[in-house]
Amino acid sequence: MTTPEQRQRAVGRRFLSQLQTEVEGWQERGLLTPEQGQAILAQYVVISPVYTRLIVVLATLGALLVGLGVILFMASNWEGIPGIGKLALLLLALVTAYALGYWLKYRREMPRVGGPVIFLGALLFGAAIFLVGQQYHMRVDDPNLLTWWFLGALPLAYLTRSRAILVLSILAALGMIGYRANQWLNWANGTDAEPLAFFSLYLTLGVTLYSLAALHERRAALRVYAQPLFLFALLVGLGAMYLLSFKFWFERPQFTGPGSPGGTDVPSAFLLRFHISAAVAAGLGMAALLLRLRQERTPSTLPYDQLALFLLIGVAYYAVYLPVGGVALNTIAANLLFAGVILGLIFLGYIRSNELFVNLGLAFAGLDIVTRYVDFGWDLLPRSLFFIAGGLVLLGAGFALERFRRRLLGRMRAVEVQDEQEG
Amino acid sequence: MSKRARLAFAAIVLFQLLFLAGLAAYNEVTLRTGQVVVLQTVPVDPRDLFRGDYVVLRYEISRLDKAAVSGVYSVSAPGQTAYVLLEQQGEVWKPRAVARDAAAQWDVFIKGTVTRIGDPRTPGAFLEVEYGIENYFLPEGRGRAIETAQDIKAEVSINRFGDAVLKGLIVDGKPFTPKQ
Numbered sequence: 001m002t003t004p005e006q007r008q009r010a011v012g013r014r015f016l017s018q019l020q021t022e023v024e025g026w027q028e029r030g031l032l033t034p035e036q037g038q039a040i041l042a043q044y045v046v047i048s049p050v051y052t053r054l055i056v057v058l059a060t061l062g063a064l065l066v067g068l069g070v071i072l073f074m075a076s077n078w079e080g081i082p083g084i085g086k087l088a089l090l091l092l093a094l095v096t097a098y099a100l101g102y103w104l105k106y107r108r109e110m111p112r113v114g115g116p117v118i119f120l121g122a123l124l125f126g127a128a129i130f131l132v133g134q135q136y137h138m139r140v141d142d143p144n145l146l147t148w149w150f151l152g153a154l155p156l157a158y159l160t161r162s163r164a165i166l167v168l169s170i171l172a173a174l175g176m177i178g179y180r181a182n183q184w185l186n187w188a189n190g191t192d193a194e195p196l197a198f199f200s201l202y203l204t205l206g207v208t209l210y211s212l213a214a215l216h217e218r219r220a221a222l223r224v225y226a227q228p229l230f231l232f233a234l235l236v237g238l239g240a241m242y243l244l245s246f247k248f249w250f251e252r253p254q255f256t257g258p259g260s261p262g263g264t265d266v267p268s269a270f271l272l273r274f275h276i277s278a279a280v281a282a283g284l285g286m287a288a289l290l291l292r293l294r295q296e297r298t299p300s301t302l303p304y305d306q307l308a309l310f311l312l313i314g315v316a317y318y319a320v321y322l323p324v325g326g327v328a329l330n331t332i333a334a335n336l337l338f339a340g341v342i343l344g345l346i347f348l349g350y351i352r353s354n355e356l357f358v359n360l361g362l363a364f365a366g367l368d369i370v371t372r373y374v375d376f377g378w379d380l381l382p383r384s385l386f387f388i389a390g391g392l393v394l395l396g397a398g399f400a401l402e403r404f405r406r407r408l409l410g411r412m413r414a415v416e417v418q419d420e421q422e423g
Numbered sequence: 424m425s426k427r428a429r430l431a432f433a434a435i436v437l438f439q440l441l442f443l444a445g446l447a448a449y450n451e452v453t454l455r456t457g458q459v460v461v462l463q464t465v466p467v468d469p470r471d472l473f474r475g476d477y478v479v480l481r482y483e484i485s486r487l488d489k490a491a492v493s494g495v496y497s498v499s500a501p502g503q504t505a506y507v508l509l510e511q512q513g514e515v516w517k518p519r520a521v522a523r524d525a526a527a528q529w530d531v532f533i534k535g536t537v538t539r540i541g542d543p544r545t546p547g548a549f550l551e552v553e554y555g556i557e558n559y560f561l562p563e564g565r566g567r568a569i570e571t572a573q574d575i576k577a578e579v580s581i582n583r584f585g586d587a588v589l590k591g592l593i594v595d596g597k598p599f600t601p602k603q
Contacts, residue, residue, distance in 0.1 A: 087447050091440055098436045106424045125439050132443055134560045136450035137589040140477060142555065148446075152439045159431050184502065186538070269502040 008045040009109070016046050055112040060164065063120035071127045086135060090128040097121035105160070119164045122153045126172065143183075146176035163228045170209070170232050177205065184270035196249050197266050197274070199240045200316040204277040206237020207309045207316075211284035214306065218291050227356060234345070234360045237312070241338045242367065244319060247375070250330040266320060274320060278313050285309045305348055308341070338368060350408055362405050369397045453588045457580035458531050460509060460516040461593065464575045478559045478569050478592075480577060484509070484518045484533070485557075489548040493520045498537050498550055505552055506585055508532050515576065521550060525585060534585030556589040561601040569594060 023037040032040070070093050081089065098121040105114025126149040133145050150172040157165035181201050185194050213229030216222040243249075289306040315337060342365050349357025373393050424432070463483045484507060489495045498505050498521065506525040509516040509532060516531070525532045535552035542548065556579055561569075569575065569592070576593040592599040 083451070087444065091443060094439065094443075095436070098432075102432065121436075125443075128443050129446070132447050132450075134477075135447070136454070137477075137556065137559050138450075139553075139555050139558050148442065152435070152442060155431075155435050159428060159435065183538070268500060 009043060011044045011046065013046050016041075016044055019044065056116070059113045059116035060119065063116040063123070067120050067123040067127065070124060071131075083135070087132070090124075090131060094121060094124050094128060097124055115160065115162055116164070118156070118160050119162060119168070122156055122162075122165045122168055125149065125152050126168075141179055143176045143179035146172045146179070150176060157225075161224055163225060166225055167228050167232070170228070174205070174232075174236065177201070181270065181273070184267060184273055194266060194270075196244070196319045197270060199243045199249075200319040201270075201274050201277055202236055202240040203244070203312055203316040203319075204274070204281045206233050206235075206240060207281040207312050208277070208284055209233035209236060210309060211281065211288040211306070214288040215284065215291065218288075218295070230354075230356060231360075234357075238338075238341065238345075238360070238364050241312075241334075241341060242364065242371075245331070245334045245338045245368070245371075247327065247331040250327045250334075271320075274316075278316060281313055282310065285313070301352075304344070308344060312341075335372070342368065346408075350411075355409060358405065358408055362401050366397060366401050370394065449586075450588050453582040453586060454580045454590060457582045457588070459578055459580050459590060460511070460531060460533075461514050462577045462579055463515045464577055476560055476562070478561065478566060480557050480559055480575070480589075482554075482556075482577070483515075484554070485552060487518055487521055487550045487552060492518045492550075494522050495548060495550050497522050498540065501537050501539060503537050505535050505537050505550065506532050507535060507552065521552075531581065532585050533579075533581050533587050554587050556587050559589055559592060565601055568599070 020041060023032065023040055026032040027034060027037050097117055101114050101116075101118030101121055103114070104110045104117055108114070129145050129148055129152075133142065134140075138145070150169050153165055153172065154169040156162065157169055181198055185197060209229055210233035213226045213233055216229055217226035285306055289303050292301070292303040292306060295301070342361050345357050346361035346365070349355065349359075349361060370393075373390060464480050465483055465485070487495055487507065492507075503523065505521050505523065506529070507518050508520040508522075508526075508529050510519045511517075520529075525534075533554055535554040537550055538553050539551035541550070556577065559577075572594045574595055578590040578593065578598075579587050580590045581587045
């Protein structure tokens with residue numbers, strides 16, 4: 001029987017080539033004998049990145065399918081199973097997923113298969129909360145259900161170093177806050193949920209996630225979570241800014257901030273939570289800023305982004321409290337700001353060699369171009385011309401953005417290779 | 424994985440299991456030992472009533488009018504918890520008073536969250552309250568009987584803290600059985 005020590009660990013080609021160079025260096029310095037060097041290298045086997053990704057994709061798909069199957073089975077047979085049986089089945093499914101995932105990931109050292117099975121356990125936990133809630137006719141839109149899911153899954157994400165479970169937890173948290181925010185806004189005296197206030201809250205959430213990502217990036221043990229946090233920060237923050245860039249929100253007659261005369265105030269239940277969210281965003285932003293300033297400062301690592309986050313918190317306050325200056329001015333300001341943030345993000349991605357920033361920045365740039373074309377062209381141009389010109393704009397913008405993206409990423413990679421060679 | 428991490432993993436899994444068991448147990452105990460009351464539902468928009476596998480319910484006690492219920496002004500902001508004193512009138516239980524905290528002498532009361540407050544300056548001042556019993560789940564295809572019903576009442580079990588669990592429906596005077 002093979003023991004874990006005898007089993008070879010699958011690693012990337014880059015890691016093994018670096019290790020080989022190191023081992024040769026140690027042998028030259030007499031720290032290792034050639035036999036010991038060989039024994040160290042024999043612990044590892046190169047696995048193609050494509051193959052690695054395929055395993056993860058297949059195992060994750062498998063976990064999702066099994067999860068979906070279990071949920072569907074439970075839901076469709078729910079009435080036929082007696083009360084205690086339902087609970088026992090749910091708990092059994094949960095324990096089985098976690099035990100199998102643990103065994104595969106840590107005992108058999110198959111993290112690419114075991115990780116998705118533990119992820120399945122986190123999925124089943126959420127499904128079980130909803131199924132138990134359904135059994136007792138709890139409200140389907142009760143945000144507590146998502147809160148419990150978030151609280152149960154988040155520690156698991158950190159303990160098992162699972163980015164997938166982190167993503168699941170973030171989704172549960174964002175969904176829960178969305179439900180809650182809708183309630184807080186609907187609790188006004190007879191007014192609809194106020195979109196400007198809603199988007200502003202999400203803008204502060206985007207800022208919070210960005211600062212969390214920046215803090216994670218600074219610590220080696222947490223770096224693995226930085227990328228998904230950045231992804232959600234940008235999707236939430238830029239998504240909120242994109243929605244804020246539409247003219248009709250500023251035209252709504254019912255919108256008035258707490259200080260404005262003659263209209264309905266933004267509900268105090270919402271404002272209280274908005275202040276808390278903004279304070280958390282500012283606090284984390286300040287922590288990330290101070291940490292960055294303490295570390296090595298080069299033109300590429302200066303915290304331009306952390307400073308910009310404070311400006312965005314200010315923008316969120318402006319949208320909730322003081323939409324003064326008229327519809328046109330607010331719309332132009334919101335659009336200029338959105339364009340500025342996109343350009344800043346692309347620039348930041350370029351100088352920091354961060355492909356995610358560049359790709360997302362360009363994706364939002366494309367979205368902005370198309371949206372503004374539709375906004376302005378729909379009324380001004382005849383329909384046929386609108387579609388022909390629109391098609392040409394889309395083709396042209398798509399071509400230009402893709403060419404720009406490729407050139408930028410190519411240049412970034414060339415700089416990386418050069419740095420490696422010089423290093 | 425270190426021994427500490429292994430223990431932490433086991434603790435998280437145990438927490439999840441206990442949480443699910445606790446959630447079920449709390450509701451089950453309320454169902455079995457709580458005071459059962461019958462609440463009158465009021466019609467909702469038929470487009471809103473049936474949503475696939477659950478029914479949206481609205482109750483007489485969802486809206487508390489100043490003229491019929493005392494203490495409506497004791498609640499000042501949406502989002503606050505409110506306790507509603509119930510009193511039996513024939514088969515159905517009606518709201519008698521509302522307060523931020525349940526009074527010691529109150530016998531049967533239900534806990535809810537205030538969602539809307541009508542303008543207190545007008546004679547028609549009111550409170551709207553949600554109790555967490557506004558959805559009733561049922562098997563696919565069984566919603567039709569409820570959609571065409573003339574009268575729907577709900578049997579609700581309430582524990583001593585005012586937490587309520589929906590026990591069943593009485594449709595046109597007959598207990599509704601979800602299975603069939």
